[in-house]
Amino acid sequence: MPERAKSYKPKHTARTFTAKPERQQSHERGYDHRWRKARAAFLRSNPTCAYCAAMTPPRLTAATVVDHATPHKGDPEIFWDQSRWVSACRECHNRKTATHDGAFGREVKPHPAAGQHSDNG
Ligand SMILES: [Zn+2]
Numbered sequence: 162m163p164e165r166a167k168s169y170k171p172k173h174t175a176r177t178f179t180a181k182p183e184r185q186q187s188h189e190r191g192y193d194h195r196w197r198k199a200r201a202a203f204l205r206s207n208p209t210c211a212y213c214a215a216m217t218p219p220r221l222t223a224a225t226v227v228d229h230a231t232p233h234k235g236d237p238e239i240f241w242d243q244s245r246w247v248s249a250c251r252e253c254h255n256r257k258t259a260t261h262d263g264a265f266g267r268e269v270k271p272h273p274a275a276g277q278h279s280d281n282g
Contacts, residue, residue: 200227203246212253224248228257 204224213220228249233239249257 199241199243203227203243204248207248209248210250210253211247212249212257222250222252225251226254228254 204227208224210220210222210224213222226249228247229240229245230247231239231242231245233245239245
């Protein structure tokens with residue numbers, strides 16, 4: 162029978178304790194709430210990753226994040242314009258963020274092998 166490891170502290174749990182919810186500005190809180198709700202609703206309507214679906218052959222992947230096809234750069238008009246929202250899985254979102262944000266500004270067209278060729282500085 163395994164003993165209880167008393168000294169074991171899960172690091173990721175410990176880390177979440179550090180930030181006490183300090184006085185948050187009410188509009189920020191509302192903004193976050195609104196975004197979460199809007200994002201959840203968007204993902205319900207668009208449950209699959211658009212980038213995966215545009216691949217050849219298309220992949221069917223559950224979307225977990227809402228990506229901004231147009232970099233919003235803090236612009237609330239772009240930020241809240243759902244016609245610029247794209248459902249994405251984490252993998253595609255990370256890949257897009259890792260390359261350069263803005264590459265998808267014109268249309269949703271994923272790079273299947275992003276980072277492999279760099280013939281286009
Ligand atoms: Zn994807």
